Amino acid sequence: MKLAYVDLCGFRGYRKPIRIEFAERFTIIDGRNGVGKSTIFDAIEFALTGTLSKYNDAKAAGQSVADYIWWTGKGPSPDDRYVDVGFRSGDEEINIRRTQFGEPDPAQLEKVAAKLCDSALAPQSPLKQLCSTSIIRDEHIASLSLDLKETERYALLREALGANDADEWITKASQLLAASKRRTTAAQQEVTAANNAVALAARRIDEVRAGLVADEVMSEAVARLRLFADTQASPDKLAGPVRESLAAAVARVDALENLASRWEAAREQHLRLPDLAKSRQEAEEASDAASEALETVSQKPAAASASALAAQARDLIGLISLGRKVGLQGGCCPLCAKGQPHEDFENGIAVAEALARRLDDQAAEEAKREQAIEAAKSALATAQANAAACNAAFRKAEDFLKAFDNDLKLNGLAEGPTLDEIKNRQSELRTSIEGARRDLRILETLRLSGELEKAQHAEAEAKQILTRTQERAGHARRAEAVASAIHDAARRAASETLDRRLDRVLPLMAEFYRRLRPHPVWRDIEYSIRGDVKRFLKLQVGENLNPQFLFSSGQRRATGLAFLLSINVSLAWSRWRTILLDDPVQHVDDFRTVHLAEVAAQLVAEGRQIICAVEDAALADLLCRRLPVDRLGGAKRVTLGTDSDGALAKLSERDLSPMIRRALVSQPERSAAG
Amino acid sequence: MIDIASASAEILSEAGFSTAIIDLGERTGLAFESDTVLGFLIAYDGPEDLLAAWDKDAERAVASQQFGLRRAGQKAWNTYMVLLAGREADFAGATTLGAIEEDLVGTRKIARAGIADMSDLRAALLPLLPLQAAPMLEAVNMPDEIRERTTELPARAIEAFFSNADEAAIIQVLEEAP
Numbered sequence: 096m097k098l099a100y101v102d103l104c105g106f107r108g109y110r111k112p113i114r115i116e117f118a119e120r121f122t123i124i125d126g127r128n129g130v131g132k133s134t135i136f137d138a139i140e141f142a143l144t145g146t147l148s149k150y151n152d153a154k155a156a157g158q159s160v161a162d163y164i165w166w167t168g169k170g171p172s173p174d175d176r177y178v179d180v181g182f183r184s185g186d187e188e189i190n191i192r193r194t195q196f197g198e199p200d201p202a203q204l205e206k207v208a209a210k211l212c213d214s215a216l217a218p219q220s221p222l223k224q225l226c227s228t229s230i231i232r233d234e235h236i237a238s239l240s241l242d243l244k245e246t247e248r249y250a251l252l253r254e255a256l257g258a259n260d261a262d263e264w265i266t267k268a269s270q271l272l273a274a275s276k277r278r279t280t281a282a283q284q285e286v287t288a289a290n291n292a293v294a295l296a297a298r299r300i301d302e303v304r305a306g307l308v309a310d311e312v313m314s315e316a317v318a319r320l321r322l323f324a325d326t327q328a329s330p331d332k333l334a335g336p337v338r339e340s341l342a343a344a345v346a347r348v349d350a351l352e353n354l355a356s357r358w359e360a361a362r363e364q365h366l367r368l369p370d371l372a373k374s375r376q377e378a379e380e381a382s383d384a385a386s387e388a389l390e391t392v393s394q395k396p397a398a399a400s401a402s403a404l405a406a407q408a409r410d411l412i413g414l415i416s417l418g419r420k421v422g423l424q425g426g427c428c429p430l431c432a433k434g435q436p437h438e439d440f441e442n443g444i445a446v447a448e449a450l451a452r453r454l455d456d457q458a459a460e461e462a463k464r465e466q467a468i469e470a471a472k473s474a475l476a477t478a479q480a481n482a483a484a485c486n487a488a489f490r491k492a493e494d495f496l497k498a499f500d501n502d503l504k505l506n507g508l509a510e511g512p513t514l515d516e517i518k519n520r521q522s523e524l525r526t527s528i529e530g531a532r533r534d535l536r537i538l539e540t541l542r543l544s545g546e547l548e549k550a551q552h553a554e555a556e557a558k559q560i561l562t563r564t565q566e567r568a569g570h571a572r573r574a575e576a577v578a579s580a581i582h583d584a585a586r587r588a589a590s591e592t593l594d595r596r597l598d599r600v601l602p603l604m605a606e607f608y609r610r611l612r613p614h615p616v617w618r619d620i621e622y623s624i625r626g627d628v629k630r631f632l633k634l635q636v637g638e639n640l641n642p643q644f645l646f647s648s649g650q651r652r653a654t655g656l657a658f659l660l661s662i663n664v665s666l667a668w669s670r671w672r673t674i675l676l677d678d679p680v681q682h683v684d685d686f687r688t689v690h691l692a693e694v695a696a697q698l699v700a701e702g703r704q705i706i707c708a709v710e711d712a713a714l715a716d717l718l719c720r721r722l723p724v725d726r727l728g729g730a731k732r733v734t735l736g737t738d739s740d741g742a743l744a745k746l747s748e749r750d751l752s753p754m755i756r757r758a759l760v761s762q763p764e765r766s767a768a769g
Numbered sequence: 770m771i772d773i774a775s776a777s778a779e780i781l782s783e784a785g786f787s788t789a790i791i792d793l794g795e796r797t798g799l800a801f802e803s804d805t806v807l808g809f810l811i812a813y814d815g816p817e818d819l820l821a822a823w824d825k826d827a828e829r830a831v832a833s834q835q836f837g838l839r840r841a842g843q844k845a846w847n848t849y850m851v852l853l854a855g856r857e858a859d860f861a862g863a864t865t866l867g868a869i870e871e872d873l874v875g876t877r878k879i880a881r882a883g884i885a886d887m888s889d890l891r892a893a894l895l896p897l898l899p900l901q902a903a904p905m906l907e908a909v910n911m912p913d914e915i916r917e918r919t920t921e922l923p924a925r926a927i928e929a930f931f932s933n934a935d936e937a938a939i940i941q942v943l944e945e946a947p
Contacts, residue, residue, distance in 0.1 A: 215908050271936060574943035577926045581915070581919060584918035585911075588911060588915045589911070606895070615871075697899055717846075758844060759807045760802040760837075
């Protein structure tokens, strides 16, 4: 595919329509600054990609190149705004047209892309790539070559050599490796968990085993416990009776403790008991004596009480006093009215008075006897109380001792034990309890046998799980190893095939450098690729010198041209045979400009279509003379400028004629040597 | 050392040039011509010989072929004067040769010393020769390339990798015994 024409109107600086037909071999465009030479190249890129990459998405004051794609100048408006670019392949012609408001037909664009690129090898966004490597602009010659970072330079060359599906396979292998690594990690975690489970089970077994006792120790303990609990129960049923016996023994220990605490009191009571008995005897005897004494005092009971006798005496005295005072009344006694003589009366009074005195004596005697009875009664009461108290004290001591003796008996102790005997007995019991408890603990280890079986079962299961997880981990590792090998192979395949291709391209790059001869001293340049992960394309001249920092501006540009031309020529996936050079010789001296013309001539001779824009008409002449023209119309010279309206326009377009084929050496003499 | 003139004639002929021996008096030269360019090649033993005689020899060459050059018309603008010496030049000589080359008056000059073999000669004549390196890069069958680098791996695993099977299925195959 080669460019056939560019037809545009209202695009960038072109207000009026302009159409440039490109010659099949080369077209040289000249014109001073600002006459739209670069716009021709812009139009081609814009038609293919819809953008102008040379501005790198630059923005200023909210504006971008998108605001300047279409005509924005002064003067009359353009009749239309469009870009139409035609391509030719043999007799077939195909075009892309973009307008201010219209995108090209996608099918048409796809068709052009298919014609321009080998879809099997083309990279992403092939048309953009194609434009970036086929349209070599003055401003990009250095920046896209010598001034690139070595990694970017490598990437540019790699893209030029054609994308293949290596990245896809590498990505797939990488994802596969990542997934298999995740599986390995998960499997390894399972192994770790299973190992931990096995270790845990083993530790449990150790713990259980540590708690187990020897058989003879167990049988001895069982025998002792049977003795302790006084039972012949089987070992597995022994714990109950033993615990009951233990409870009873503990109760006995408590009882003995109680006995021990009462022992001193018992001893004292025991010592006091005879005295208490004697006191009780004496008190009883005293009570009996007091009782007899009372009986004795009370044996001669009086006719009347002392108070009654005393009252009789007082009454008789009163009566005597009254009779004496009254005297005989009429010879009759005033009291009994019986007639009697005075003397008798007087005698009677005297008798009465004697009787009164006797009654008084009797009253006194009776009072005395009554006092003696009261005293005897009091003494009896006191004696009886004392006897009761002595009896109570004796009983209390006796009861205490009986209870103590009973407790002794209950605890299997003979009467009258010493405190040491009680404490010894208590100590024996405690020892027995401790022994029983110890033996009980030994007996309880019987259930650990069951625990041991469980632990051993758990360990066996854990080991089985470990085996399975180890197996899975092994599989996962194998998969990871294979995935890693595939990933490595994919990367090596990509790297090695690329290096192989680069090895074939590097001589071309070196040749372009030699042809363009940027530097009078360093006539050769070395291109080398280094780096394993990040790849670098290194340029060096002389002894490891970097031309980026060594060469002048013009020399760097010439070196850059060599690089970019070799990229373009190496494009394995490009079917576009056109190289567009936009003012490639800025800052390049005449001598190296001649070299560029020679290179361009060879490229045309190789079948490339060269479209080159230059400012200098003399340079355009040189190019037109130096590049080969095989037939009239095979090459063209176009001059751009402004028309009478001031609009950019094509001032001239001239088909170049072939030169005389042989003027100096006749063709039959093709080889002087031969 | 090679016979520069005859070897040049051979190389240029291969490149499509017509060549002819021309007499320059003290030495002979080689005239060559293609459809676009023409020129003269003069060989010297050493750079000092070249520097001493090249301008007069060039004048003689042009003079001897003046009619042909006149006939060439526009093509005469593309006249080359190729001046080659067999022995190596010292730094001063090389610099002087460079100055001759950079002098664009009259003809495009190629002035080189140290032409000892065909490689040196081709390098000197490079501006006149077609592109020497012409890589034709064919498509790469990456699966085949990967297969070549995985011969030690189980074939099933590789086929699974290249299949459209999902990741889990591929890993399952990778985990299986070879």
